[in-house]
Amino acid sequence: MAHILLVEDDSDIMRINQSFLEKEGYDVHCADSVQQAAFLLEECVPDLVLLDVMLPDGDGMDFCAILRQKTQAPVIFLTARDENDDVIKGFRSGGDDYITKPYDLNVLKARIEAQLRRNAKPEAQHPRIELPDLIIDLFSGTAELDGNTCSLPQRELQILYLLASRLGSRISYHEIYEKIYGCDVEDSKNTIRVNISRLKKHLAMDDMSTYEIASTADGEYVLRRVIF
Amino acid sequence: MAHILLVEDDSDIMRINQSFLEKEGYDVHCADSVQQAAFLLEECVPDLVLLDVMLPDGDGMDFCAILRQKTQAPVIFLTARDENDDVIKGFRSGGDDYITKPYDLNVLKARIEAQLRRNAKPEAQHPRIELPDLIIDLFSGTAELDGNTCSLPQRELQILYLLASRLGSRISYHEIYEKIYGCDVEDSKNTIRVNISRLKKHLAMDDMSTYEIASTADGEYVLRRVIF
DNA sequence: AAACTGGATTACAATATTGTAACTTCGGAG
DNA sequence: CTCCGAAGTTACAATATTGTAATCCAGTTT
DSSP states (O other): OOEEEEEOSOHHHHHHHHHHHHHTTOEEEEESSHHHHHHHHHHOOOSEEEEESEETTEEHHHHHHHHHHHOOOOEEEEESOOOHHHHHHHHHTTOSEEEESSOOHHHHHHHHHHHHHHHOOOOOOOOEEEETTEEEETTTTEEEETTEEEEOOHHHHHHHHHHHTTTTSOEEHHHHHHHHHSSOOTTHHHHHHHHHHHHHHHHTOOTTSSEEEEEOTTSEEEEEEOOO | OOEEEEEOSOHHHHHHHHHHHHHTTOEEEEESSHHHHHHHHHHOOOSEEEEESEETTEEHHHHHHHHHHHOOOOEEEEESOOOHHHHHHHHHTTOSEEEESSOOHHHHHHHHHHHHHHHOOOOOOOOEEEETTEEEETTTTEEEETTEEEEOOHHHHHHHHHHHTTTTSOEEHHHHHHHHHSSOOTTHHHHHHHHHHHHHHHHTOOTTSSEEEEEOTTSEEEEEEOOO
16 A cells, blocks of 8 residues: 655666565555656655656756655666765665666565565554543543443533542542643633533533542542442 | 541540641541541542451441452551561452551651552643644644644544644545444535635645645645745 | 546534522421 | 532534535537
């Protein structure tokens, strides 16, 4: 599924590479000049770039700089020049690999896969609080209590998140309000009270639930795990 | 500010401890029996418990079990029994410290502080993505672009979060929709389009911004850092 | 030049969110 | 027993959110 930008001025080599890569399942976009490559960049950011060093209208290494403004996609230089100095220059200009012609197509494939693998961004794991029988997911805006998932409005989710992040400890409504609204006001108490009430109802939190929200005499709240 | 539950049946010792601890700035609740202590637990969860082992209506160590159902607050046993077996039994029953009478009040204070310190829950740091000039905070539901903070509706925040978690990589609207709604549908494209449009407007994202949301020809989006 | 295509934006209506205020409960004090 | 007060719940009205559909707009194609 990955998109590869292939920049190569030799039409025979381009054709061979393109058909091979497409056969391997890649989505290949081709350019035979720096200009055309820059143009393609505008409409499709590739996951990887195969770059010939010598192009009719410029140096592939110079193109690297342009490319880097658009993406961190790995660049593999393809060139006949195998002098150490050239290789070094290639890497120094921002390349991630350097393959000298002629090369084996399966080696090319392996190097491409290696680059994509290394470059693969780790899936951003959703920020969540996971307690036994209570999961709070800030990305999806949902909470799961005793296996029952429900979507919560922001305010209720924020309160639950704060309570859960301090399971068993008291938090004053002042602090909750302050954390959510950035400042405290005169009757923050009522607002928090109402939203906690709504939260309980949304979560269907009752005597049978594994957790309870208790309030102390002096305006503080605690989320507690109830053990029967 | 911490709440301490003091359970002690000797009224003299209780009075001395209570006045000392209150002078030190603690909020002290007293009980002279297991029953009363259990009752106080209902209305105020303490941050720490000072527990005499021998009480008129039961053993302090048994009370520990009841206590643990309500809170993970540290328990310090206060007792005249200094046999190794007693000490071991105290810790085994869930105690966090064990002080034998008579004790120095300042030692008591030091031990209390140590317990509260160790038990202090680390502030839950908000889950957020921080890029240069772009911060996305899922807890507060806000994004800050180029120093300009604004609150975003859930859908826009989710999209921005997904894009930012893969800065520079393409994501298809299919994938965005799938990640947000849990399934894909026929015209997910329009929904995502509209919300991205709203997102740009909310963020005041324009030619001058450090980031842009670009779309490729085949229905994919990329968040890119723009370098001038 | 007219028609067309497909993305971007705007309009709109149904729904959801949320602070405030009114109301209900319930335990303790008088 | 009644009254009081505080916590919990419900009602309500002003806003905000959001999917759908209509409109706009810039390139192409005919």
